[in-house]
Amino acid sequence: MEGINQADLFSTIFKFQKTLDTIPDSLSDLLASYSGIPKDDQLNHIINVRDGAYDVYPYPCLGGFLFLKFNLSSHPSYQDHVLTPLRQKSPEDTDEPLFLDLGTCFGQDLRKLVYDGAPEERVWASDIDPEFIKLGFKLFNDAEKFPKDHFLCPGDLLSKTSEDRLGVLDDKVTIIHASHVFHLFGLEEQKIAIDRCLRLLKKDTGKPVLVIGIQGGCTIPTAALHTCTPKYIHNEQSWQELWHEVRESDVWRDRIRMLEVKSELQKLGVEPGTELAWQIFEVWVAFT
Numbered sequence: 001m002e003g004i005n006q007a008d009l010f011s012t013i014f015k016f017q018k019t020l021d022t023i024p025d026s027l028s029d030l031l032a033s034y035s036g037i038p039k040d041d042q043l044n045h046i047i048n049v050r051d052g053a054y055d056v057y058p059y060p061c062l063g064g065f066l067f068l069k070f071n072l073s074s075h076p077s078y079q080d081h082v083l084t085p086l087r088q089k090s091p092e093d094t095d096e097p098l099f100l101d102l103g104t105c106f107g108q109d110l111r112k113l114v115y116d117g118a119p120e121e122r123v124w125a126s127d128i129d130p131e132f133i134k135l136g137f138k139l140f141n142d143a144e145k146f147p148k149d150h151f152l153c154p155g156d157l158l159s160k161t162s163e164d165r166l167g168v169l170d171d172k173v174t175i176i177h178a179s180h181v182f183h184l185f186g187l188e189e190q191k192i193a194i195d196r197c198l199r200l201l202k203k204d205t206g207k208p209v210l211v212i213g214i215q216g217g218c219t220i221p222t223a224a225l226h227t228c229t230p231k232y233i234h235n236e237q238s239w240q241e242l243w244h245e246v247r248e249s250d251v252w253r254d255r256i257r258m259l260e261v262k263s264e265l266q267k268l269g270v271e272p273g274t275e276l277a278w279q280i281f282e283v284w285v286a287f288t
């Protein structure tokens with residue numbers, strides 16, 4: 001594998017699979033009990049929806065069925081820092097905490113969160129492409145029960161203004177989830193996306209707010225040469241430096257009191273000699 005660009009390797013490893021052997025139990029249980037889709041019908045149903053989405057855009061996470069795993073509930077901080085606070089009633093009956101899934105695609109992590117007991121009124125999602133949201137309602141068979149207006153679409157993470165639907169949550173969100181999203185962008189775009197997250201976060205909570213997720217990573221930070229996804233993958237240090245660089249910009253320098261960027265690389269170990277990993281991250285921000 002020496003000499004092959006590591007970021008380009010992702011799409012080789014997670015290439016299009018026509019079908020799948022098993023559906024993870026967590027998804028299968030949710031499809032059966034929440035969506036009312038019998039276990040025997042689930043395989044065809046998933047493949048049918050996935051094929052439609054892959055025609056919209058051939059993301060490796062669609063081609064390689066990565067979306068079957070709930071990224072959010074698999075995150076080590078899910079119970080303590082996402083689910084538990086969302087399930088607790090806030091004493092002043094405010095709308096805090098408020099959760100937003102950025103680049104939600106089918107909205108699988110949002111459905112799982114509600115299935116696990118988070119109140120619907122506190123969970124939101126957004127995406128740039130309405131087709132994925134529509135296909136999410138098809139996948140989960142819940143157009144009649146899940147609030148459509150909690151999907152803010154189009155919401156462009158790379159917009160420097162707040163003119164799209166995402167703008168309604170500016171200064172309101174206390175927990176942002178963004179899995180397989182930042183690596184879609186090159187370094188300069190990632191800074192814009194970080195700035196967009198900071199604008200969405202609630203500033204006057206008196207305590208740190210959170211951005212969490214998982215993305216492609218690598219022991220050596222790498223930009224892709226040929227493929228469009230992922231475009232740039234980080235190690236722990238480069239990811240941390242990127243956030244601090246945005247923090248030091250004129251807009252945020254005096255407005256951020258604390259920034260803690262934690263991440264861990266879990267090596268994929270799929271091909272000998274590759275340095276590819278999943279980067280699991282947690283970013284805590286406190287504003288002045």
Ligand SMILES: C[S@@+](CC[C@H](N)C(=O)[O-])C[C@H]1O[C@@H](n2cnc3c(N)ncnc32)[C@H](O)[C@@H]1O
Pocket residue numbers: 059061066067071102103104105106126127128129132155156157158178179180181184
């Ligand atoms: C690879 S999918 C990841 C979906 C999901 N978060 C997951 O973990 O399975 C990336 C998603 O980001 C969305 N996306 C791409 N560019 C975007 C942008 N500029 N702003 C917001 N969402 C974007 C895509 O439409 C797609 O649904």
